[in-house]
Amino acid sequence: MIRFDHVTKTYRGTKRPALNSIDLEILRGEFVFLVGASGSGKSSFLRLILKEDRPTSGNIHVLGQDLNAISNRKVPYFRRNLGVVFQDFRLLPGKNVFDNVAFTLQVIGKSRGFIQEAVPDVLQMVGLAEKANRLPHELSGGEQQRVAIARAVVNKPAILLADEPTGNLDPSTSAGIMTVLERINAGGTTVVMATHDNAIVDHMKRRVIELVTGQIVRDEDQGGYGMTAEIALQDSGLTAEIALGDGLVRPVGPAQPHVAPPRYTPPMPGTNTTSTPVVTEAAAAQAAAAAQAAAQAAAAQAPAAQPVPAHSPATPAPAHAHTPAAAQPAPVPSRTAPPAPPAATPAPRPEPVREPVTVPAARSEQPDAREQYQAYTRPVTGQTAPVAAPVAAPQAHPSTPPMPQTQSNPRVDPADPATESLTLAEKLGLRAPGAPADAAKDQNVGPTT
Numbered sequence: 337m338i339r340f341d342h343v344t345k346t347y348r349g350t351k352r353p354a355l356n357s358i359d360l361e362i363l364r365g366e367f368v369f370l371v372g373a374s375g376s377g378k379s380s381f382l383r384l385i386l387k388e389d390r391p392t393s394g395n396i397h398v399l400g401q402d403l404n405a406i407s408n409r410k411v412p413y414f415r416r417n418l419g420v421v422f423q424d425f426r427l428l429p430g431k432n433v434f435d436n437v438a439f440t441l442q443v444i445g446k447s448r449g450f451i452q453e454a455v456p457d458v459l460q461m462v463g464l465a466e467k468a469n470r471l472p473h474e475l476s477g478g479e480q481q482r483v484a485i486a487r488a489v490v491n492k493p494a495i496l497l498a499d500e501p502t503g504n505l506d507p508s509t510s511a512g513i514m515t516v517l518e519r520i521n522a523g524g525t526t527v528v529m530a531t532h533d534n535a536i537v538d539h540m541k542r543r544v545i546e547l548v549t550g551q552i553v554r555d556e557d558q559g560g561y562g563m564t565a566e567i568a569l570q571d572s573g574l575t576a577e578i579a580l581g582d583g584l585v586r587p588v589g590p591a592q593p594h595v596a597p598p599r600y601t602p603p604m605p606g607t608n609t610t611s612t613p614v615v616t617e618a619a620a621a622q623a624a625a626a627a628q629a630a631a632q633a634a635a636a637q638a639p640a641a642q643p644v645p646a647h648s649p650a651t652p653a654p655a656h657a658h659t660p661a662a663a664q665p666a667p668v669p670s671r672t673a674p675p676a677p678p679a680a681t682p683a684p685r686p687e688p689v690r691e692p693v694t695v696p697a698a699r700s701e702q703p704d705a706r707e708q709y710q711a712y713t714r715p716v717t718g719q720t721a722p723v724a725a726p727v728a729a730p731q732a733h734p735s736t737p738p739m740p741q742t743q744s745n746p747r748v749d750p751a752d753p754a755t756e757s758l759t760l761a762e763k764l765g766l767r768a769p770g771a772p773a774d775a776a777k778d779q780n781v782g783p784t785t
């Protein structure tokens with residue numbers, strides 16, 4: 337589903353790669369934590385998956401597509417298959433909960449009827465059915481993050497990328513967010529989450545990939561946060577997140593090194609990429625049913641670290657010397673290991689599957705949408721690179737006012753021709769690429785609590 341082959345990313349003007357020869361594979365249905373000190377490369381990793389940026393060398397396949405082969409014009413369509421959640425929520429402050437979530441569907445041209453069904457469903461799933469009319473500032477931080485998650489998954493993305501989604505939340509609120517993410521994962525969505533939250537990682541016992549200065553030093557199934565990352569976290573002063581939350585307990589028992597299944601050969605470029613709609617109503621309904629069923633069922637950079645070479649997915653990951661849990665890895669392939677005890681609200685945990693999914697290149701069901709899409713598509717080279725947004729096929733909604741320019745993401749070099757991104761407004765279809773911004777503050781909003 338996500339595969340990195342010898343991927344290196346070196347930003348312009350820097351000598352040391354942010355990611356250094358990364359080889360890994362993430363299967364469909366997996367829940368993966370990315371851990372590591374600040375600056376270790378977690379966000380760079382997520383940006384590459386989203387095709388917000390290009391690797392300096394190496395190849396990345398996502399959903400069966402070679403990202404190097406996706407043209408700029410098709411990037412928004414590719415991104416429809418990805419949902420993204422950020423630490424700072426990024427809701428639209430002037431829209432209520434329902435409209436924030438509906439917006440994603442509106443911009444990709446979903447019918448009013450579909451929206452009227454899908455939005456309540458997803459709000460139910462995240463536990464906000466009763467607060468659909470609230471504005472973001474009338475919600476707690478945890479509720480705002482639930483809205484952001486609902487917005488990210490309402491289009492049933494195959495992959496959910498979460499960049500420190502609990503970073504602004506207290507431990508018990510974070511635990512609730514993780515329960516929601518578990519449900520989404522139980523519905524079949526692959527989740528990749530970058531985090532500094534050791535308690536969550538330790539509690540959930542999912543696959544853990546640890547980065548140190550851009551290299552993978554650990555890849556464990558049912559892993560814990562690890563001492564290396566924790567030491568780096570403590571050194572960074574982010575001690576608040578170290579506190580254990582209510583109901584969060586440290587794991588018992590050894591972690592298991594991630595055992596990668598055999599590699600698959602991705603489909604040839606151009607294979608089945610033009611005929612199928614990106615997200616069919618049937619597929620969306622099917623996914624919605626799955627999510628609903630799941631919901632029902634649920635009712636460092638480390639100072640002392642010596643990075644080891646990133647392992648090949650074809651071989652077991654090296655156990656990290658600073659990770660007690662990894663010191664005695666159980667030689668049991670994790671895929672057959674019994675699942676860890678469920679979180680507060682149990683959700684069925686699906687087996688990851690190796691099934692390349694081919695992303696169609698363009699929608700066929702809405703010719704008008706294609707015209708609008710083309711109007712909203714611009715070359716990505718050299719544009720101010722903002723933040724990633726959930727689902728991304730820009731298509732203007734008639735009643736949607738123009739949006740102001742988004743804040744530039746300082747981490748993305750706008751002058752770098754390798755940088756590929758649309759502003760948040762552009763991704764959400766609020767504004768044509770390159771169109772002037774207005775003064776409304778309807779762009780990004782951080783926590784309001």
Ligand SMILES: Nc1ncnc2c1ncn2[C@@H]1O[C@H](COP(=O)(O)OP(=O)(O)OP(=O)(O)O)[C@@H](O)[C@H]1O
Nearest residue numbers: 347350354373374375376377378379380747748749
């Ligand atoms: N646009 C950029 N230009 C130059 N260097 C960059 C850019 N973006 C990231 N970097 C550098 O790349 C390295 C990895 O950064 P990245 O943001 O991926 O780390 P991170 O693990 O996500 O950090 P954090 O936990 O603080 O979010 C850092 O050294 C960072 O300074």
